[in-house]
Amino acid sequence: EDQVTQSPEALRLQEGESSSLNCSYTVSGLRGLFWYRQDPGKGPEFLFTLYSAGEEKEKERLKATLTKKESFLHITAPKPEDSATYLCAVRNTGFQKLVFGTGTRLLVSP
Amino acid sequence: EAGVAQSPRYKIIEKRQSVAFWCNPISGHATLYWYQQILGQGPKLLIQFQNNGVVDDSQLPKDRFSAERLKGVDSTLKIQPAKLEDSAVYLCASSSRESYWGTEAFFGQGTRLTVV
Numbered sequence: 001e002d003q004v005t006q007s008p009e010a011l012r013l014q015e016g017e018s019s020s021l022n023c024s025y026t027v028s029g030l031r032g033l034f035w036y037r038q039d040p041g042k043g044p045e046f047l048f049t050l051y052s053a054g055e056e057k058e059k060e061r062l063k064a065t066l067t068k069k070e071s072f073l074h075i076t077a078p079k080p081e082d083s084a085t086y087l088c089a090v091r092n093t094g095f096q097k098l099v100f101g102t103g104t105r106l107l108v109s110p
Numbered sequence: 111e112a113g114v115a116q117s118p119r120y121k122i123i124e125k126r127q128s129v130a131f132w133c134n135p136i137s138g139h140a141t142l143y144w145y146q147q148i149l150g151q152g153p154k155l156l157i158q159f160q161n162n163g164v165v166d167d168s169q170l171p172k173d174r175f176s177a178e179r180l181k182g183v184d185s186t187l188k189i190q191p192a193k194l195e196d197s198a199v200y201l202c203a204s205s206s207r208e209s210y211w212g213t214e215a216f217f218g219q220g221t222r223l224t225v226v
Contacts, residue, residue, distance in 0.1 A: 010209075032212035033112030043114075043201050044153070087152055091212030095168055098143065098203075098215055100152035 004101035021073040023088030036087040114218035128190035135204030145201040
């Protein structure tokens, strides 16, 4: 069965303090790994798609990378507005189910 | 481009009552999903439609939950009768026709259900 494990569960950073979030996955044929941001009371907002090992995507202070077993979301010099829950999801072959991890709650203090 | 629309935003019901949620996906999106998100957890897939057909409902509690997608566009998710543990946010999402490489899904704001 496809599984996605995210760590840490929660992360507290000072403004400007860079760090990384981890997403480990087990999937029967990867057809995409997706990162989302979710603010309280809102639906997940799409950030990145990664398809193959070695691929990287960047957006402002965020960079996502992918290996054959895990993905990292690197946050460089975060700001308080980056505070949110970051969710990782994978699609498999076959019916391409979209399976989510439990997320990492990020809090950036000024 | 209009996003995924869901209604209502909030709903409070007593246990054993029934409730229905509505979703209108992004125009032209063939795939529609319903997820259940319990507080502090990631979204859990309940059912996935490809056009009118169900492609996965393995985690849908079929004794109380039902879903349909009308003419391959709008969808409704119903719970009857509701239990306390059904308290959660119900998220609808849609994505364009799947190719070999999976496409991203776009989410609505969700419906927060409280069962008392």
